[in-house]
Amino acid sequence: xxxxxxxxxxxxxxxxxxxxxxxxxxxxxxxxxxxxxxxxxxxxxxxxxxxxxxxxxxxxxxxxxxxxxxxxxxxxxxxxxxxxxxxxxxxxxxxxxxxxxxxxxxxxxxxxxxxxxxxxxxxxxxxxxxxxxxxxxxxxxxxxxxxxxxxxxxxxxxxxxxxxxxxxxxxxxxxxxxxxxxxxxxxxxxxxxxxxxxxxxxxxxxxxxxxxxxxxxxxxxxxxxxxxxxxxxxxxxxxxxxxxxxxxxxxx
Amino acid sequence: xxxxxxxxxxxxxxxxxxxxxxxxxxxxxxxxxxxxxxxxxxxxxxxxxxxxxxxxxxxxxxxxxxxxxxxxxxxxxxxxxxxxxxxxxxxxxxxxxxxxxxxxxxxxxxxxxxxxxxxxxxxxxxxxxxxxxxxxxxxxxxxxxxxxxxxxxxxxxxxxxxxxxxxxxxxxxxxxxxxxxxxxxxxxxxxxxxxxxxxxxxxxxxxxxxxxxxxxxxxxxxxxxxxxxxxxxxxxxxxxxxxxxxxxxxxx
Numbered sequence: 001x002x003x004x005x006x007x008x009x010x011x012x013x014x015x016x017x018x019x020x021x022x023x024x025x026x027x028x029x030x031x032x033x034x035x036x037x038x039x040x041x042x043x044x045x046x047x048x049x050x051x052x053x054x055x056x057x058x059x060x061x062x063x064x065x066x067x068x069x070x071x072x073x074x075x076x077x078x079x080x081x082x083x084x085x086x087x088x089x090x091x092x093x094x095x096x097x098x099x100x101x102x103x104x105x106x107x108x109x110x111x112x113x114x115x116x117x118x119x120x121x122x123x124x125x126x127x128x129x130x131x132x133x134x135x136x137x138x139x140x141x142x143x144x145x146x147x148x149x150x151x152x153x154x155x156x157x158x159x160x161x162x163x164x165x166x167x168x169x170x171x172x173x174x175x176x177x178x179x180x181x182x183x184x185x186x187x188x189x190x191x192x193x194x195x196x197x198x199x200x201x202x203x204x205x206x207x208x209x210x211x212x213x214x215x216x217x218x219x220x221x222x223x224x225x226x227x228x229x230x231x232x233x234x235x236x237x238x239x240x241x242x243x244x245x246x247x248x249x250x251x252x
Numbered sequence: 253x254x255x256x257x258x259x260x261x262x263x264x265x266x267x268x269x270x271x272x273x274x275x276x277x278x279x280x281x282x283x284x285x286x287x288x289x290x291x292x293x294x295x296x297x298x299x300x301x302x303x304x305x306x307x308x309x310x311x312x313x314x315x316x317x318x319x320x321x322x323x324x325x326x327x328x329x330x331x332x333x334x335x336x337x338x339x340x341x342x343x344x345x346x347x348x349x350x351x352x353x354x355x356x357x358x359x360x361x362x363x364x365x366x367x368x369x370x371x372x373x374x375x376x377x378x379x380x381x382x383x384x385x386x387x388x389x390x391x392x393x394x395x396x397x398x399x400x401x402x403x404x405x406x407x408x409x410x411x412x413x414x415x416x417x418x419x420x421x422x423x424x425x426x427x428x429x430x431x432x433x434x435x436x437x438x439x440x441x442x443x444x445x446x447x448x449x450x451x452x453x454x455x456x457x458x459x460x461x462x463x464x465x466x467x468x469x470x471x472x473x474x475x476x477x478x479x480x481x482x483x484x485x486x487x488x489x490x491x492x493x494x495x496x497x498x499x500x501x502x503x504x
């Protein structure tokens with residue numbers, strides 16, 4: 001049987017699902033489209049929590065989750081305190097930032113990191129551009145927009161609405177190609193607001209999904225404290241329960 | 253007795269001496285002027301090995317010397333491999349780089365790090381500017397200049413001469429003031445080429461030392477693989493053997 005091209009739309013919370021799926025499809029081409037809604041610059045470094053969790057989840061051996069640098073930054077009084085990444089993630093932030101500064105795009109950099117880790121899947125960001133999810137809260141009588149990472153980490157006042165802050169909201173060529181050229185597209189377990197909503201707002205992605213002849217294979221939603229603010233999915237789906245269901249659909 | 257102002261000229265190799273001296277002079281004002289000759293930018297981060305070793309040495313409790321981020325960078329194939337800093341140092345590099353990018357000078361940033369660590373001494377860089385020591389080597393028939401850090405870490409071909417690569421070779425105001433205003437100036441145990449030579453080439457520093465009425469208190473030289481290339485000291489000195497000798501001279 002020819003290798004099938006399988007594309008998975010995912011966020012950090014999808015990492016266990018994606019890891020298991022990769023183990024079930026060793027003979028197929030797996031591409032993971034990662035949300036960038038939680039990305040941000042902290043301490044001059046580019047954080048990409050979704051892509052990083054997916055890269056980590058796909059490694060043969062998980063990296064040990066020490067956070068020595070984050071502890072030292074806290075000892076130095078560096079803000080924000082809630083940006084507490086583990087050391088392996090911080091190393092990728094350093095290298096990613098260096099490569100971005102050298103002029104490479106986020107998709108190239110993410111692909112380079114995946115290649116250097118010899119992962120069994122390609123990981124591509126849904127956008128090449130800064131496209132960050134903020135939530136609007138009313139805090140001490142004042143309305144303000146807070147980055148979703150800060151909101152999730154510190155539990156600010158209740159989120160009233162979403163704002164996507166973007167320099168260019170188009171989907172990356174790599175993500176659009178991964179959806180267009182795939183034999184099967186899977187929506188991994190994702191938080192409907194934190195991950196799915198900004199992912200499907202990436203310009204061109206929803207149209208590319210709607211243009212496909214076969215429905216999306218959709219896994220159950222992940223828990224989301226912001227679920228009430230999600231965009232409706234409004235795409236034809238076939239429900240799948242587990243990575244094994246996807247493997248069966250692929251014929252693996 | 254009034255507090256005396258004691259200034260120490262130092263490099264990374266002086267850290268144990270400076271630590272002991274600080275413990276002997278708790279009631280006096282201690283300022284450490286750190287060489288910047290080994291500074292460089294690696295992975296987009298500002299390394300300052302001399303200031304960092306001195307900051308570390310002055311801490312109440314030494315930080316544990318894990319190198320998780322450096323190990324992960326090596327696993328990612330990041331070059332140069334020889335820039336293998338421990339995690340606490342890397343955290344300071346991240347914060348230093350962030351503050352430099354925000355427009356603060358190296359002296360302000362170094363003072364801020366020392367203050368946040370509640371150190372018993374002030375640490376000031378001898379220069380605010382990029383002033384890096386290179387050595388000239390002949391490698392496979394070709395002469396080239398190599399950063400002293402690379403030379404020391406990888407043992408390139410034999411060093412033939414020194415080149416200080418500088419955007420502005422003047423000493424920092426903080427270093428000049430520390431020498432001018434001190435009651436006692438000490439030359440800590442330093443490598444004569446790697447540390448002392450570029451330190452005393454910082455514009456204005458040698459004149460400020462020569463203008464002092466009392467001689468420099470000079471500790472024994474540290475071992476230096478490049479000793480043959482050192483500038484002569486050519487300053488009047490009184491030899492001291494240990495931090496206790498300095499404390500006796502200060503009257504502590």
